Amino acid sequence: MTLALALSLFLAQDAEKIQDLQAKLHAVVEKVSPAYVFFGNGSGVCISPDGYALTNFHVSGDRQGQRVRMPGGRQFLADIVGFDPLGDISLCKLRDAKDLPFCELGDSDALEMGQHVIAVGNPFLLGNGSWEPTITFGIVSALHRYMDNPGYFDAIQTDAQINPGNSGGPLITMDGKVVGINGRIDIRRFMNRVNTGIGYAIPSRQIQRYMEAFKRGGRVFEGFIEGIEIGECGDARYDNVGEYGDGVFVARVDAGLPGGKAGFEPGDIIFEVEGYRISNANRFHGVVSNWPEGATVRLKVRRKAEEKELKVFLGDPAKILERKRAMDATDLGFTVNAKMVVGPVAPGSAGAKADLKPGDVLMRVDGRRVGSWTEFRACLRPGAEMTLTVARDGKDLELPLKVPRPKTDE
Amino acid sequence: MNLLLAYLLLAAGETSFLAPAEGDDPLAATLAKLRQAAGKSVVAIEVERDSDPDGITGSGAVAQHRDYYNRPKGPTSGVVYEAGGFILTSRFNVSGGIRKNGLKVTLWDGRQVAGELLGTDEQRDIALVKIAETELPVLPRADYAKLRPGTLVALLGRSPDPGQATVNLGILSAMNRMNRMSVQTDAEMNYGNAGGPLVTLSGELIGVACNIKPEAVWGQSGGVGFACKTAEIDGLLERLKKGERIEAPKQPYLGIRPGEGNPDVEGIQIADVMKDSPAEKAGIKKEDVLVELAGVMLTDFESLKEALESHKIGDEVILKVMRKAKDGWQEKSFTLKLEGKAEQ
Numbered sequence: 001m002t003l004a005l006a007l008s009l010f011l012a013q014d015a016e017k018i019q020d021l022q023a024k025l026h027a028v029v030e031k032v033s034p035a036y037v038f039f040g041n042g043s044g045v046c047i048s049p050d051g052y053a054l055t056n057f058h059v060s061g062d063r064q065g066q067r068v069r070m071p072g073g074r075q076f077l078a079d080i081v082g083f084d085p086l087g088d089i090s091l092c093k094l095r096d097a098k099d100l101p102f103c104e105l106g107d108s109d110a111l112e113m114g115q116h117v118i119a120v121g122n123p124f125l126l127g128n129g130s131w132e133p134t135i136t137f138g139i140v141s142a143l144h145r146y147m148d149n150p151g152y153f154d155a156i157q158t159d160a161q162i163n164p165g166n167s168g169g170p171l172i173t174m175d176g177k178v179v180g181i182n183g184r185i186d187i188r189r190f191m192n193r194v195n196t197g198i199g200y201a202i203p204s205r206q207i208q209r210y211m212e213a214f215k216r217g218g219r220v221f222e223g224f225i226e227g228i229e230i231g232e233c234g235d236a237r238y239d240n241v242g243e244y245g246d247g248v249f250v251a252r253v254d255a256g257l258p259g260g261k262a263g264f265e266p267g268d269i270i271f272e273v274e275g276y277r278i279s280n281a282n283r284f285h286g287v288v289s290n291w292p293e294g295a296t297v298r299l300k301v302r303r304k305a306e307e308k309e310l311k312v313f314l315g316d317p318a319k320i321l322e323r324k325r326a327m328d329a330t331d332l333g334f335t336v337n338a339k340m341v342v343g344p345v346a347p348g349s350a351g352a353k354a355d356l357k358p359g360d361v362l363m364r365v366d367g368r369r370v371g372s373w374t375e376f377r378a379c380l381r382p383g384a385e386m387t388l389t390v391a392r393d394g395k396d397l398e399l400p401l402k403v404p405r406p407k408t409d410e
Numbered sequence: 411m412n413l414l415l416a417y418l419l420l421a422a423g424e425t426s427f428l429a430p431a432e433g434d435d436p437l438a439a440t441l442a443k444l445r446q447a448a449g450k451s452v453v454a455i456e457v458e459r460d461s462d463p464d465g466i467t468g469s470g471a472v473a474q475h476r477d478y479y480n481r482p483k484g485p486t487s488g489v490v491y492e493a494g495g496f497i498l499t500s501r502f503n504v505s506g507g508i509r510k511n512g513l514k515v516t517l518w519d520g521r522q523v524a525g526e527l528l529g530t531d532e533q534r535d536i537a538l539v540k541i542a543e544t545e546l547p548v549l550p551r552a553d554y555a556k557l558r559p560g561t562l563v564a565l566l567g568r569s570p571d572p573g574q575a576t577v578n579l580g581i582l583s584a585m586n587r588m589n590r591m592s593v594q595t596d597a598e599m600n601y602g603n604a605g606g607p608l609v610t611l612s613g614e615l616i617g618v619a620c621n622i623k624p625e626a627v628w629g630q631s632g633g634v635g636f637a638c639k640t641a642e643i644d645g646l647l648e649r650l651k652k653g654e655r656i657e658a659p660k661q662p663y664l665g666i667r668p669g670e671g672n673p674d675v676e677g678i679q680i681a682d683v684m685k686d687s688p689a690e691k692a693g694i695k696k697e698d699v700l701v702e703l704a705g706v707m708l709t710d711f712e713s714l715k716e717a718l719e720s721h722k723i724g725d726e727v728i729l730k731v732m733r734k735a736k737d738g739w740q741e742k743s744f745t746l747k748l749e750g751k752a753e754q
Contacts, residue, residue: 017436018611022562025581029560040710041668041679063674067709118560123634124627125668126587126594128712134583135559136596136633161596161633192478194629 021116024174028118029135031176034101036120036133036169037094038069039078043121043133043169044092045178047105051076051097054207055168056183057083058150060090064383064405068094070101073131082214086222087289088150088183089202090168091214103170106177108156108203115140116174117158119182119199121166133169136161145200146282147184151222153286155200156180162199171201179204206290213292217382219327221293223314227257228264232281240267242302247271247278250301262312265303272300293320331404336362336373342390354388354401363396364389440611441577444564448613449575450518450547452606454485454568455499455525455539458512464505464623479624485516487567487606488539489618490546491643496651497539498643499605500620501530504537515541516568518575529650532752533658534591534638535620538650549607551640552614559584562611563595565619565635567603576603582616583634592636593617599635608637615640627667660750662718662725664689666700668711675732675739677701678708692746694731701741702730723750 037044042059046052053068060066060080068078076094083090094100119136127133138160145155158171162182171180180201187193213220229252234244241249250268253260271278273287274297291297293315301308325335333349334342334356342360345351364370365379366386380386380403388399459465465481481502488499497515504513504527513525523541530537565578580597587594593616595608604622607615617637628634649656665687669679677699683690694700700708704727706717721727725748732739 014436014439018440018562021436022560022611025560025562026558029558033559061674063676066676125711126634127584128710129715130584130586130590132559132584132586134594134634135581136583137560137581138596163628163632163634192627192629194627194632194634196632 024116025118025137028172028174028176032103032118032120032170032172033133033135034071035103036071037078038071038122038127038131038133039092039168040066040068041125042165042167043182044068044078045120045168045170045181046070046094046097046100046102047178048102049098049100051094051100052081053078053092053094054170054178054181055090055092056088056181057085057090058088058183059168060092062090062405065095068092069131071131071133082210082217082220084210084214084220084222084292086151087202087206087210088152089181089207089210089214091211103172103176103178105204105208106173106175106179108179108205111140111143111156111173111179111203113140113142117160117179118172118174119158119160119162119166119169120172121162121169121182123161123163123165125165134166141198144283144286146286147200150184151289152184152200152202153222153282153289154203154206155184156203158182158199158201159197160199161195161197163195164193166199177204181207203290209290209295210292213294221315222289223291223293223295223297225259225262225288225312225314226316226319227254227259227261228252230270230281230284233269242269245279247302248281248284257316258313262310263308264301264310264312268301268303268308270299270301274298288314332401336376338372340371340373340376350402350404354399356388356390356399356401357392360390360392360397362388362390437579441564441579444609444611444613445566445575445577448549448564448566448607448609451490451549452518452566452568452575453488453490453497454516455488455497455503455605456485456514456516457504457506458509459506460509461507462505464502466624478630481624482601484602485568486601487603487619488515489566489605489607489615490548491538491647493544493546493548495541495543495546497525497541498618499537499539500618500622501532501535501537502620502623503605504530504539513539515539517543517546529646529652529654529656531646531650531656533656534588534642534646535623536618536638536643536646536650538647549609549613549615552610552616554639554641557582557585557593557610557616563597563608563616564611565595565597565599565603565606565608565637567606567619569602578603580633580635587636588621588638591642592620592638595635595637596633597635598631598633600630604635618643658752660723660752662721662723662748663687663751664694664714664718664729664746664748665751666694669697675699675701676707676709677732678711678714688746688749692729692744694729694744694746695733698731698733698742699739700729700731703727704729718748721748723748 035046039055044053044055064079065077078092081091142157170178182201184200186198230248231251233242233246247269276287278284333346334351340362370376382405486503488497491498515525516522525539528538561582567576569576578597580595584594604619617639621636665684666680666689667682669681703717729744
C-alpha cells in the first residue's frame with residue numbers, strides 16, 4: 001500500500017515534469033519555426049524584422065538575388081551582404097522585407113553540456129513544396145570543438161539530428177534564441193550522408209563579433225595574431241615552457257608586426273584571451289578566431305613570475321590595406337592615386353568595360369562627389385549600374401560602370 | 411537526442427517502474443509505463459523468402475556495404491490495428507517472394523502464429539497482415555488536432571526477444587510529409603522498428619513507421635523517420651482487407667540528387683546522378699548545374715519539380731546544363747526522354 005502510494009506520487013511528479021518539457025517544446029517550436037528560411041538546398045534563419053538572415057557560406061555562396069522561401073512558401077530574393085568562407089557563415093539580406101518573424105541571437109557562452117536544444121532545418125529537402133521545416137530535438141553534447149577546413153574552430157556539438165539540408169539552419173535553446181548555425185556532421189556510413197548523432201554548429205557569440213564586419217559587406221577574414229610564433233606548452237624540445245594545458249608559449253616575436261608592437265616576448269605563456277582560458281594551441285586558435293581581422297583583443301601572459309595584460313590588433317594593417325587594394329583592383333580593374341587619377345586599367349575588367357582610361361580623374365559617382373578611394377568604394381553598390389563622372393582632356397565625361405559582385409577568392 | 415533516446419528497458423515487471431527513479435530522469439518512468447501498456451499491441455514479424463529484390467541494393471560500391479544497406483535477418487515490427495487479427499506493418503517488411511507458410515507473427519506474450527499477407531500500398535509503404543486471433547489489444551487513436559511539431563512521441567518496436575518492446579523517444583518533426591500521408595519524427599527508426607507504432611507518451615496511435623528501405627536517402631537512425639497517418643490507413647483499410655496490391659502512381663523523373671552547395675550560376679547543382687536513370691542516359695554528369703528544362707528556367711529543386719509536373723512520362727525534353735570547363739562555365743544541351751518512377 002505504502003509502496004503503491006509512493007509510486008503514484010512519483011508518477012504524478014513525473015507527469016508534471018514531462019508536461020513542463022512538452023509545453024516548453026511546443027512554445028519554442030511555435031516561436032522559432034516562422035523565422036526559418038528555406039535557402040536553396042540548405043537552411044537559414046531570419047534574425048531581424050527587416051530581413052537580415054544567417055546561413056552557411058557553403059549554402060549561400062556569394063551569388064546575389066537567390067530565391068529563398070519562408071515557412072508557408074512566401075518568397076524573397078536574398079542578397080549576400082558579408083561572408084566568411086573559412087568560418088562558413090554568410091549574412092544575407094532579404095530584399096523588400098519588413099516586419100518578418102525573426103529569432104534573436106542568444107549567448108552561446110552560457111551553454112552547458114546536456115542542456116536541451118532544437119534544430120530547425122530542411123533535411124533531404126523534405127519540406128520543399130509544403131514549406132514546413134523539420135524540427136529535431138536533442139542536447140548540447142560538447143562545447144569548443146575544433147576542426148579546420150572549413151574552420152569550425154569553436155563549434156557546439158549536438159545530438160539533435162542534423163542532416164544534409166539542415167546546413168545554415170539555427171540551433172536553438174529552449175528559450176527560443178539562436179545559439180548556433182548548424183553546418184557540419186560526422187558521417188560513418190559509406191556513400192550515405194546521414195547523421196550519426198554528431199552535428200556541429202558555429203556559436204552565436206562568434207557570429208555576433210563578426211556582425212559589424214559582415215554588415216560592412218564583402219569578405220570577412222578570421223582574426224590572427226601576426227608577428228608571433230607559438231608552441232604548445234610542455235613541448236619537450238624547449239626549456240621553461242610549462243606543462244601541457246598551461247596555455248601556449250611564444251617562441252618568436254617579429255618586432256615590426258602587431259604581435260611585436262603589442263609587447264610579446266619570447267617565452268611568454270599566453271593563458272587567457274578576452275577572459276577565455278587557453279589550454280592548448282587549438283583552443284588558442286579557436287578563441288582568437290572568434291574575432292574577425294581588424295579587432296583588438298586583450299590577452300594575459302605569464303612572464304617568469306609575473307602576469308601581464310597585453311592588447312593586440314588582429315591581422316596586419318599593412319597587409320589588410322594591400323589586400324584590399326589588390327581585391328579592388330581585381331574586382332574593378334583599376335585604382336586611383338591620392339589625386340584621384342586612374343592608374344592602369346585591366347583589359348576586360350569592369351573599368352575597361354566602362355571605357356575608363358589611365359589618366360582620367362575620377363570626380364563623381366551617380367552625381368556624388370568623391371574625394372578618396374575609400375569614399376569612392378563606399379558609394380558602390382554591388383551589381384548596380386552606376387555613372388562615373390571623370391575629367392578627361394579638360395572635359396567631363398559620364399561613363400556607365402557595372403559594379404561587380406563581391407568575389408569569394410582573393 | 412541519444413541521452414533520452416533509445417530506452418531499451420530490459421527489466422520487466424515492477425522493477426522497471428522503480429529502476430528509472432535512481433537515474434533521476436522524469437521521462438524514464440513514463441516510458442516504462444508506456445512500454446508495458448502499449449507494448450502489448452506491438453508484434454514481431456518474421457518472413458521467410460524465396461526471393462528478395464527489394465531487400466538488396468544495387469550493384470557497384472554500395473553493394474559492398476551490405477551490412478548497412480541490405481535487409482538484415484531477424485524480426486521486424488508490426489502493430490495490432492483491429493482486434494480481430496488485423497496487423498499493420500510497413501510494406502517493405504513483407505515485400506519479396508514469401509515462402510508458403512513463411513510469414514510468422516509473434517505476439518507480446520510470446521505466442522507465435524501464422525500470418526497471411528492481405529493488401530499492400532506501395533506509395534504509403536504499408537501492408538495488412540491477418541492472423542487467426544480475436545480480442546487483441548488495440549491502441550487508442552491520437553487526436554490529430556492536438557498534435558503539432560514538437561510533440562513528444564515514442565516509436566515502439568520488437569527487440570530480438572519478441573516479448574520485449576523497444577522504445578525510442580523523439581518529437582514530431584513535421585506534420586505533413588510524403589504528400590501529406592505521413593508525419594515525420596526524429597525518434598530513431600531502423601529496419602527493426604519500422605512497421606511499429608508511433609505513439610504519444612500516453613500511448614495513443616499516431617501512425618505506423620514506414621519508408622525505411624535500402625534506397626531511402628535518409629538512411630536508418632539518422633533522425634529522419636516517417637509514420638503513415640492513421641487517417642490514411644483507415645481510408646484504404648477495406649481495400650487492403652480485400653487483398654488489393656495498390657501500386658504507387660508513377661511520376662516523370664530525372665534521376666539526380668541536388669547538392670547542398672551553391673554554384674556561381676543560378677540553377678540546380680547535381681551532387682549525384684542515379685545509375686540507369688534518364689539523366690545518366692542523356693549524358694548528364696555529377697557537378698553539372700541544371701539551368702533549363704523544356705524552356706523553363708530552373709532556380710531551385712522546387713522549380714524542377716514544378717517543371718516536371720507539366721510533362722508526361724515518355725515526353726522528350728531539352729535540358730540545358732552548365733558544365734565546368736577550363737575557362738569557366740559552358741552551356742550544354744541534352745535531349746532526355748522522361749521515364750516514370752513511383753513516388754517514395
